[in-house]
Amino acid sequence: MNAPSPDGYTTADGRSIGPVLMEMKNITLRFGGVKAITDISFDIREGEIRAIIGPNGAGKSSMLNVISGFYVPQEGEVWFRGARRPAMKPFQVARQGIARTFQNIALFEGMSVLDNIMTGRLTLMKSGLMAQALWWGRAEAEETAHRAEVERIIDFLEIQHIRKTPVGRLPYGLKKRVELARALAAEPKLLLLDEPMAGMNVEEKEDMSRFILDVNDEFGTTIALIEHDMGVVMDLSDRVVVMDYGKKIGDGTPDEVRSNQAVIDAYLGVAHD
């Protein structure tokens, strides 16, 4: 595709996309002898919904893990909000305003839905350990304020009816939704979703798609997501990165990617040389 201008671009549906929020430069990630990611570069712009697609084992989750600090690449640079990011622990990345969900769901199974979502706001809570112990009143006021925000998210994602349910008892589709709620609770600058619709039925997928669009629209949250369902990807995303065997084989709008020969080959399983 023609490179968008530094200040951004306007999408087909008329949303305006800002400057680069996150940029991956020449990332290479190895596990022992296995190269999960080979020299990949791409950027994510403010306000954008960016998809990462590719066959199984292509390295998509690994890329998300690099962005969120769970994996440390052997080579390459991560740039966030115009500055090179030093090596960081996952919790530090989270505190920078990058929230995520996991392909295999990582919730606090023993805690209620409400408590799970409240943990999403930990990074936004100010008062320190001593303050919490000594000024009970102030800590309580803070808790109440955050609680109100969480209730808004609960309404937004239509999960009022399970607020008090322990997460371990929920069906898969609802767990995925609670995980999204917890990530949203952090009011992230960048939201990373690893296969948010995997294992869902058609109706659940439609709901989830709608939520993702609404989040992007109402809060202006930048979203990077991994998804296998091509229909969903084409509907949701503004730009798509395509990975195969750890390499980037395509990058552009859904239409551009769809007509890219390398992408077609990868998906049709043309033999690799």
Place this chain on the structure above:
Amino acid sequence: MPEQFYFALEVSLNGLMAGIMYALVALGFVLIFKASGIFNYAQGVLALFAALTLVGLQNGQIPFAHLINAVFGTSLHHFGWTLPAVVAIALTAVVMTGLAILIERYILKHLVNQEPIILFMATIGLAYFLEGLGDVMWGAEIKNLDVGLPQGISETIDEVTFNWFGYGFFIDRLDIVATLVAAALVISLMLFSQFTKYGRALRAVADDHQAALSVGISLRFIWVMVWSIAGIVALVAGIMWGSKSGVQFSLSLIALKALPVLMLGGFTSIPGAIVGGLIIGMGEKLFEFFIGPMIGGATENWFAYVLALIFLVFRPQGLFGERIIERV
């Protein structure tokens, strides 16, 4: 009511009080086990170390005096001042927090993602190290600990119960204080874990490390926090036990009694640690008084373990522990 019944009741009450002590040590275990999956063998020694430090600070003992004297031929022993109990307790709490920071920095940090058995071995090492350190720092002789807690049989209770039931209950006032303090401690821990941001972070870490990281929780901070709390719980146990029977190295042996308590209550349950402690404390006293004489006494040495074994057979996850279901 028959005399025999009141006697049994009195024995159970005394047993309950002893059980509180087991419960306090078990509580420290559970906190650390839940948050980090580490079975902390050193929990009992932490109580000993806390009590030694408390006495040392209170009496103005010079730390490492024996060592210094041996090396430099001096004859130091005390600074010559004494500290008020409250100040000494607060300082000891600070020392226990410092110890937690050191343990995280020099042991736990290097052992993340190791097998549980390795971590367990590390805490065995820690236990012996702390025991030795306590000895070198404060000396090995039995010390008297007096932080001003009431001692001796409560005459009021004796009189009142005698007037009501015609049977005077003998209850140690120290036991009553220990019960109240333990109850207050458990309630504040519950409030802390349910209603504060750090408590929620602690529960989150106990539940799922990866998810906890993703919401911005520093595991290292939580580990320091939980070891500090365990250290302070150990301090409370050390104060109670030390006030009762003097600060001596056999204090660390109560850690072993905490093991059957945990088997009974479940390794991951705070209420389990409390109830388990009470059941063992009460059970072993009752057994000793009523069955003991028939089989030659000294049953308190083994009763707890046998009870735990029986329990292990019928309910391996303990009273309150999470059900262990193997996925296949």
